[in-house]
Amino acid sequence: MNIKTSLLLLVSIMTSFSSIATTQLIYNRENAEQDSYIMAVLEMALEKSGQEYELKPTPETYSDSKVRSDLSNGSLDVYWTMTSTELENSYLPVRVPIFKGLLxxxxxxxxxxxxxxxxxxxxxxxxxxxxxxxxxxxxxxxxxxxxxxxxxxxxxxxxxxxxxxxxxxxxxxxxxxxxxxxxxxxxxxxxxxxxxxxxxYRAPMYFFVNQNNPQLAADIERGFETAIADGSFNRLFFSHPVITSVLDKANLEQRKVFEIENPMLSAQTPIDRKELWLDVDSISSKDR
Missing domain, CATH: 3.40.190.10 (Periplasmic binding protein-like II)
Incomplete structure (x- = not known):
């Protein structure tokens, strides 16, 4: 085997290895029961993205201010919170409501x-x-x-x-x-x-990533869209204990409902994509 052939083989091996290498993603350690559902959604989206990712929590649960600082400087890879125009201007949002607007x-x-x-x-x-x-x-x-x-x-x-x-x-x-x-x-x-x-009020929770990591945002979005198309997102949502227990306890149809506007939504909010939102009208009467 000559030197040129050896080098080509080495490059091929390295390329193959990099294509299957696992990328570690740091996230803020969970501090609430609802986070078990969020983690299940994130794991589903990453799995369906076609890329290899490993999720690793922070040593402790950080405050919102530290989480945003760490996401900005790259110490944290993915963050979930209710969206706003300011957040969407500061980070890359994946505009699929994690809780289908239930938040x-x-x-x-x-x-x-x-x-x-x-x-x-x-x-x-x-x-x-x-x-x-x-x-x-x-x-x-x-x-x-x-x-x-x-x-x-x-x-x-x-x-x-x-x-x-x-x-x-x-x-x-x-x-x-x-x-x-x-x-x-x-x-x-x-x-x-x-x-x-x-x-x-309209309040989608999104996944956010650093603006310098558009590949991660694209991967999460691709996995999400796959899960929406094949029905697995809906199946997860309507079967997860965090959601089912709430719908059993909330007695939504017996509550007096007051609606207010959310002036902080960006123009890119996917309001017209009905498949992304839970229809609260179907489970609750409204006071207008």
Whole structure:
């Protein structure tokens, strides 16, 4: 074998190896039950992308501010959160709603013994007399404030449960899939899920990656679109315990629903793709 043939063989071997090499993706360690569903969706999208990826969590769960900083500097590879125009300008979004828009159906966590306060909320004006709690950097904060709802904020997700228990605000709006597991986790704080109200706005949660990694964004999107086309995304959504348990508990059809606008959505939001969104109208009557 001459030198030229040997070099060509070596290049061929290296090319073959690189094509099957596994790329490690760092993500923010899960801190909530809902993350098990998100991880299942991400793993499904990566598997169907046709590329080899290995997911690795951070050593601990980071705050939103650190996650965004690490995603910007490349220390973190993938991040999921409710979208906003600002986020979509800062990172590369994969514009497929992970929860099919369910994140925008908000049910409240309240202090035990305060259900009566919410039983007397008969109009949106009544709701505006109460104060909500939200994360300081969350898009929800601007959405609620823009609708005239008073909002108290904290930098850390966990702090909001203690602030609610300390009566720093009246209620903590959570995605419809979130409050029951959170009340159970913080059982020492004597919180409960409010029984009669739902606040609704368009609020897709996306996967985001660094702007310098368009290949990863394309791979996740390709895997996602494959899963949508072959039905596996819907099967995962409607069979995952995080979703099924919520739809069993939420009693959506019995709740008074108040809709507000989300002025932070970008023009690229795939609102016209009906297959990407859960039809809340089909499971809940609306108060208009």
């Amino acid at each position: 925008g159906s908000r049910i409240f966590i309240i202090n035990q013994g305060e259900q009566g306060k919410f039983d007397h909320v008969n109009s949106f004006a009544d709701l505006q007399k109460l104060t909500a709690g939200q994360g300081r950097l969350w898009p929800d904060t601007e959405i609620l404030s823009g609708a005239g709802i008073p909002v108290a904020t904290a930098m850390k997700y966990e702090s909001l449960f203690f602030m609610l228990e300390g009566e720093r605000f009246d209620y903590y709006p959570r995605g419809v899939h979130e409050p029951w597991s959170e009340v159970e986790r913080y059982s020492a704080l004597n919180l409960e899920v409010e029984k009669g109200i739902m606040l609704v």
